Amino acid sequence: MNRMGMIDRGVTYLFLTVLGLLLAAPFVYMISMALSSDATSAQLTFTFIPREFEFGNFVRVFTSRLNFGRFLWNSLILVFFAVIGQVFVSSLVAYAFARLRAPGKEVIFILLLSTLMIPAEVTLIPQFVLFSKLGWVNTLLPIIVPNFFGGAYNIFLLRQFITRIPVELDEAAQIDGLNYFGIYARIIVPLIFPALVAVAIFTFVWNWGAFFGPLIYINDVEKMPLALGVQILSATNSAGQIPPWNLVMVGALILTVPMILVYFFGQRFMDQFSLTGGSVGVK
Amino acid sequence: MKLLKVLAIAVVFSVLIAACSAAPVAPAAPAADAPAVEGQATEAAAAGSVPLKLSFWGSDLDSQVYQQRVDQFIAQNPDVSVELIYIPSDYSQKVQTMIAGGTPPDIIQLSEDVHSYSSKGQIIPLNDYIAQDNIDLKARYGETGGLTTAYSADGTLYAMPDRGGALxxxxxxxxxxxxxxxxxxxxxxxxxxxxxxxxxxxxxxxxxxxxxxxxxxxxxxxxxxxxxxxxxxxxxxxxxxxxxxxxxxxxxxxxxxxxxxxxxxxxxxxxxxxxxxxxxxxxxxxxxxxxxxxxxxxxxxxxxxxxxxxxxxxxxxxxxxLFGSGFGISKDSKHPEAAWKLIEYLTSEEGQAPIVENKQDAPANIATLNSDAFLQQSWSSKPINMxxxxxxxxxxxxxxxxxxxxxxxxxxxxxxxxxxxxxxxxxxxxxxxxxxxxxxxxx
Amino acid sequence: MTRKKKEALWFYLLVLPWLFGFVTLTLGAMIYSFALSLTNWDLFTTPGFVGFDNYVRLFTKDKIFWKAVYNTLFYASISVVAGMLFSLCIGYFLNRPVRGSSLYRTLYYIPATVPAVASALLFKWLLAPDVGLINRFLALFGIDGPAWLLDPAWVKPALILMSLWTVGASITLLMAGMKSIPTEFYEAAELDGASPPAQYYRITLPLLTPVIFFNLIIGMIGALQIFTQIYIMTGNGGASSMGGPNNASMMIVPYLFNNGFRFYKMGYASAIAWILFY
Missing domain, CATH: 3.40.190.10 (Periplasmic binding protein-like II)
Structure with a gap:
């Protein structure tokens, strides 16, 4: 396993490097487009290797009329509340399923699992009707609020984590006079903290680039999150102008960078939270 | 005691949820009756007791010109405030969702799909208002009536043509x-x-x-x-x-x-x-x-x-x-009178002037279309065959x-x-x- | 109050948010959706009861719907399976004792972090017929690339190609799985004289089966709901167009979107959703 022949080694590195270049190429092109001048953008004479370095583009998108600052702010609000809701509620519900005994619990748990099988399409139209009747159209509420009902998937995974915590800890705390919420807050949360971070990361990733929900619910440019705003920028044809592709790609990059950061800083949490519950391969 | 605690937590919970879900909207979403948002129609907004919402599509330039025209109206009618809702793409879909959500714009910019609104009764007939204000459509839009024919169904007019011009x-x-x-x-x-x-x-x-x-x-x-x-x-x-x-x-x-x-x-x-x-x-x-x-x-x-x-x-x-666009009034508008007043102004010669000034489009008003201001505009090249x-x-x-x-x-x-x-x-x-x-x- | 009762009360209290969401946004929504599917509601006028007309129409007349179903299944199965084979192949090399393995992993993962909106906008460019990077690259080898998004025969392959760009996500999961395989297994195999590919095939893959299976399921669920790419990449600028050319890239969710949110056929859209459910 530790020794590799010359040819073997050569093939491996060649494969990995060529593949890396292929996968990186579109990303490089994106950066190159983002750094292009308006003239290049209007004439569509982009180059693969950046030739121009218009870093001012990154400032301009915040100062121009299509206000990226506004989009960014909307995105942050959306993601912030989605994460809070999802982490808090999912873990509480998971705790209840993992630890508390109640009549009907099994049935409810089966219901919970069964929602994983329901395709989102089925509830799309009625949810839209419901939210619009509530007057939530053109607000972020239809996208944020469902997170405060917890996600079946997150609940399921967190429950797995909690069941692995020795029950003796709970019992000891109970003797110390903690109620169930106290046990959750003082005992469970610290112990599943990495898993909570992972849930937060998943929720962030899921909502940061969200497009479909905002597309349906948000009308006003002022209220759009970044992903929709960037798309709008590419779709709006001012008279006689090609969409400012360089600025569109700036938007695409701004949309991507937080995702990369989250990957770098969150990787260890996500690895730990490896999706089958941490025990892959050998049972 | 324990029960009390349980209740207390429940209350905290619901408050938390309510607060969290309400918070993000507060700065962003003016309710139907709130005054215009910041930056739009600022001076007049203070006095604006009649709030109107107007939705439109287009480019940045369009957005600026609508703002200017609306501002002119507000300068003369300080009791009205107007929130402009700029919807650059998927326009009719977005407007329909607003209507469905019970928060329709009072005034809707309309175009070829005018009758998908009128057939559902989403926009109101304008004939009474036209009669009430003695508007002569032929004087306003020319002998053929311009787009008023297209915007009518069974003799009922649903939108006042605003911008015109042919291919x-x-x-x-x-x-x-x-x-x-x-x-x-x-x-x-x-x-x-x-x-x-x-x-x-x-x-x-x-x-x-x-x-x-x-x-x-x-x-x-x-x-x-x-x-x-x-x-x-x-x-x-x-x-x-x-x-x-x-x-x-x-x-x-x-x-x-x-x-x-x-x-x-x-x-x-x-x-x-x-x-x-x-x-x-x-x-x-x-x-x-x-x-x-x-x-x-x-x-x-x-x-x-x-x-x-x-x-x-x-x-x-x-x-x-002959395309262009017009304005219709939502059936759910709380201030149809004021909405009509604004539409009447926007389609008058004075209200149409900024369209010409900013070289935005051809005005629908025939007098503006035939005005020197429009016909003798200065373009980069020589005079144009207007x-x-x-x-x-x-x-x-x-x-x-x-x-x-x-x-x-x-x-x-x-x-x-x-x-x-x-x-x-x-x-x-x-x-x-x-x-x-x-x-x-x-x- | 007894301990038992109290515990049960707590349980229900804590589960309440989810239960509430389930009853309103899932169960209630499904019942409502089914009721809607029996009407011709357009979101505004009074809904008329039409019985199973919507379903009959879907099954007998609506060719685009079946095309969308076919396209979606085609896209989802091929992109997911190809993605899995691809990442297993990469996983083999990454699992060799190479230096900088984590660097490669990172490099491969970055595309997977790009949000769909951003990658769709980017790939619209990359896939342009002549000036697109991909066809310019193919031209280096003397290949005259297809018109991708503009060609009914190539639009789905183009979308699949694009999905392979994000293969890093499943590689990461596979690698995490591989790490947890005890080295003793390999040592034993080596003593038996098994070559690295044989080890990979006989030890790694079988032990990874749960991860692979899980990945396939998650991948399918995601791929079946493809929307953003279609919305951004396959419209031709018209107000109602998406899923072109000739509906060759029309998928289920975009079709649902068209019917529900562009044509306001809420009843019909609900019927589509229900057929998919079965």
């Missing part, structure tokens, strides 16, 4: 001079148009470096050819007639410009040029002739070449698309507006998309559209 032919004079081709006129036949386009197309080997003409899949482009050839989309009784010989011949001619004569860009060429519109290509001097609305002029302010406009050519008859607009208006055919406009266009887009990509023959495609339209209207 006109833009041509690059320098290219015409260079190729020694006479400038286009309203008397041009298809043959003359084709001859000119061929002479104006410049090739470098197989690659076209300058197109004689450019159009594409957008409905006004191909539809005007259909009507020029004596064809129609719907007959007088509203039945589809899109597989008639006239229509097939027109689409064939239109498509031949791209694939047989190779004087116009194909969808593939467009994809390579990063746009799906001929407007920027004309502005960049890559195309000798293109047809578009008057708003195309906005993109030519800084053109470095000489250009002009002319009415469209003809085959059996002159025909062009009379072409008036001439074109007379040649406009009645648009086949139906409540099922969106679905109808979806069918056209799909089938004609194949034709325009040179993957389908015209006759079978039109037969298929005919059949699908018959089904659609039978539903």
């Amino acid at each position: 006109i032919l833009y041509y690059n004079k320098d290219m015409f001079d260079q190729a020694g081709v006479a400038y286009p006129t309203a008397d041009w036949t298809w043959q003359e148009f084709l001859d000119a386009a061929q002479k104006l197309t410049v090739r470098d080997g197989d690659a076209v470096t300058q197109y004689g003409f450019a159009a594409g899949g957008w409905w006004p482009w191909w539809m005007s050819f259909i009507y020029q050839n004596g064809g129609a989309i719907l007959d007088a009784s509203g039945k589809p007639v899109v597989n008639s010989p006239e229509v097939v011949e027109a689409i064939q001619f239109y498509n031949d410009l791209v694939y047989k004569h190779k004087v116009a860009p194909s969808p593939e060429d467009y994809a390579n040029l990063g746009t799906n519109s001929p407007d920027p290509l004309f502005a960049q001097g890559k195309v000798a002739m293109s047809t578009t609305g008057f708003w195309g002029i906005g993109g030519l302010k800084d053109a470095t070449f000489n250009w002009d406009i002319a009415p469209l050519f003809r085959n059996k008859a002159p025909a062009t698309v 009379a072409a607009l008036g001439q074109s208006a007379d040649a406009a055919f009645a648009l086949p507006l139906t409540p099922k406009w969106n679905e109808m266009m979806s069918i056209f887009d799909t089938e004609l998309g194949e034709v325009f990509a040179n993957r389908a023959e015209v006759q079978p495609a039109m037969d298929s559209i005919q059949q699908q339209l018959e089904e659609l209207f039978a539903q």
